[in-house]
Amino acid sequence: MSGPFESRWRDLAVRRLNIAPGQAVLEIGCGTGHGLIKLAEATGTAGRVYGVDLAAGMCRVARARVTRSGLMQASVIQGAAAALPCATGCFTAVFMSFTLELFGGAAAARVLSECRRVLGADGRLGVVSLERRGRDTLITRAYDWAGQRFPEWIDCHPIPVADLLSGNGFRPIDMIQGAIGGLPVAVVIAQKIGL
Ligand SMILES: C[S@@+](CC[C@H](N)C(=O)[O-])C[C@H]1O[C@@H](n2cnc3c(N)ncnc32)[C@H](O)[C@@H]1O
Incomplete structure (x- = not known):
């Protein structure tokens, strides 16, 4: 349902x-x-793109979409963000769209540590996420309330995207902020720091 609103940001x-x-x-x-x-x-046909998702159903739909597209360079693997089924240092870029905000505190740090592990030196991370910034508004308060009341429906928790990446071994190099239906959203591109 949220696809049309999120696709522009993705x-x-x-x-x-x-x-x-x-x-x-x-x-x-x-x-x-x-x-x-x-x-x-x-990436074109000379590149490789892997999608990882925890949910078997999501993987099935994504695989069907990739097959229909004929883009043979893409494949889908079922797996967990906190223990990626990928070798160390094998990617130029990692991308997350409306996913990092599913993980709170230590879990988000674990996911970002996995991103660092699978990225090569100078690797880049791109994140688009609901963002926690500035003062609460009526809409952000209503969203927080709904998340507490109906956690099985609202499982995203807006995060301070750039600060979270800075605190976990990445240097933000580009940021765009906006909103979806009054909820702050941010795109942050960050460079991996160190090895
Ligand atoms: C809000 S959806 C975003 C999907 C897609 N990135 C997009 O922009 O449309 C979050 C996705 O993260 C997946 N997910 C949730 N927890 C996960 C985990 N621990 N490891 C890997 N994927 C996970 C869900 O199955 C779901 O497909």
């Missing part, structure tokens, strides 16, 4: 990640695979 984030033909890219929480298609178009 596509913008893929563009700002500046993926070049031939690069290897991982999407964590690839969902139904819309982001994978954009990433695979950017």
Whole structure:
């Protein structure tokens, strides 16, 4: 249901990640695979794109979308963000769209540590996420209330995206802020620091 609102932000984030033909890219929480298609178009046939998702159903739908697209450079693997089924240092870029905000505190740190592990030196991370910033508004308060009352329906918790990345071994190099239906959203592109 939220697809039409989120796709504009997801596509913008893929563009700002500046993926070049031939690069290897991982999407964590690839969902139904819309982001994978954009990433695979950017890498071209010389590149490789892997989508990881915890949910078997999401993987099934994403695989079907990739097959229909004919973009043979993309594939989907079922797995967990906190223990990625990927070798160390094998990606140029990692992408997450409306996924990092599913993880709170220590779990988010664990996911970002996995992102660092699978990225090569100078690897880039692109995140698009609901953002916690500034003063609460009526809409953000209503969203927080709904998240506490109906956690099985509202499982995203807006996060201070750039600060979270800075605190977990990444240097933000590009940021765009906006809103979806009054809820703050941010695209942050960050560089891996160190090895
Ligand atoms: C809100 S959806 C976003 C999907 C997609 N990135 C998009 O922008 O449309 C979050 C996705 O993260 C996946 N997910 C949730 N927890 C996960 C975990 N621990 N490891 C990997 N994927 C996870 C869900 O199955 C879901 O597909």
